[in-house]
Amino acid sequence: MILVVGSSRDRVYPVLTGRLREAGAAFRTLDEDDGEHPFEILREGDRRRILGQGCTGEAPVGCVFVRHAVARTLDPVVTARLGAWQVALNALLAEADCPVVNPPGHAFSNYAKVYQLALLAAAGFVVPRTLMTNLRDAAEAFAAAEPGEVIFKGASNMMTLAQVLGPENVQRLAHLRHAPVVFQERIPGHDVRVHVIGTSWIATRLASGDADYRRAAFAEEAVEAGPAELPAGLGERCVAVTRALGLRTAGLDFRVEPDGRHVVLELNPFPQFTFYERLGGQPITAALAGYLMGLDAAARPESARILV
């Protein structure tokens, strides 16, 4: 039995459960945004029984897919409920003896983008020249020393879209003193997103006229997307670094220079698989569903600690 934890307000959760249904997989779900239907976790020795939202606490779980809901409000009632559910689920998953895709406790590195970039550099990936600062003069000196354009974006995992630093926004450097920002050389070329799923990967080429193809996609402007070829060994290194971070799936973002050099930008431990599937038409969620079914098939139900 596969347990899918997520949010019905997210795109990945309904598409993935649809794929699992189409494939005839045995699965149950916990919708963190369904505040009308609570669930509870009962402790029985080493075993944990989940009751509620269709879970009866009887079926052994062979693997878990988790993509936590994001609080879309500052309403303290909602955020408190969501926080309590996620803490309880994370405690459950920390003790799980079945594969978890991905363990929340291992998925923190992209909270601090520059920290993660340093980890990727240490793993042998090429990274862009980067400055993280809240000092205007440091940012100006970095931009002046760069031979090409400079982009800027947030320092954490909060979603910020990269923008080119130009005359129209240079005045905003005065606000830097309030919060650090990441400045990077803008790598010429196009983007590639690599989704690692277990030991395999799916690479998607993306090209748009915007400094961040996501902004173009959100604005429904043209984004060219399709299968990408990776240089020899790069896919394997994406798998290896994903594993080294304690993850089973990941989305790695690269910029590809005209000479083919792949420069890594970041690694997302909870990728928005459906966004790329929609753009590029590659069967990413079907591959994910197949991977989860393979994990479940390899599980030993008699020793399962989580029952749903």
Next chain:
Amino acid sequence: MLLLLGEPDDALLTALAEEASRRGADVGRLDEAALFSAGIALRLGAGAPEGHILHEERRLALSNVTGVVLRLPLSWWPDDGFSLKDRLFIRHETVAAWIAMIKSGIRAPVVNDFALNWWLSDPLYRPDLRRSLAAALQVADSAPPGSRRTEYWIAGEAVLASSGDPWPCTGPALAAWRAATGMGLARLDCALDGDGRLAALLDLDPFPPAPADGALRAEIAAALLGGMDVGGRA
């Protein structure tokens, strides 16, 4: 420079500052508000990360940091002049930036080099640490009948007793756990059996309040700095 990051009334940091000064080391002490409002720059590229901190017009290159003792309560919030949404954003970005500064920019020892879970106030971090150390030491997590409780302090490579019972464990398990978790300072609440052997690890506090006993504070400070080359005479 040895950087002591924490509140001004933290008696353990005061003991560390005194010990470091006694050893002739240059000491910088910043509370959370000063730290999170300091100027920072961290550069990544082909070489090793490098950067600096700018505080009260004094510039400190990260390469000149000889050690960090991190005892931040993580209670800082930006000024009231922003909306709640903006304050959340500023806090999130600032903490994320300091994670990178400390974990990627500073190559000197950091005590404690907390995992990101701690920075994000993950309530599972502390119990996970206790569980992992209990597993490494192969002891239970609840007190067996007839055992007695005692408290120890991990301070660098030493384990100090706050009572008369010496630390009963030998072998490399604790050192390996310290290396894996980044823990150089923690208080352990333990149960010993009748023969003085470790029977259970009941609690592990990776961010303990300073001990009330001044002699123990000084002992912890000496043990911690003894394992760090903080750039002084001794």
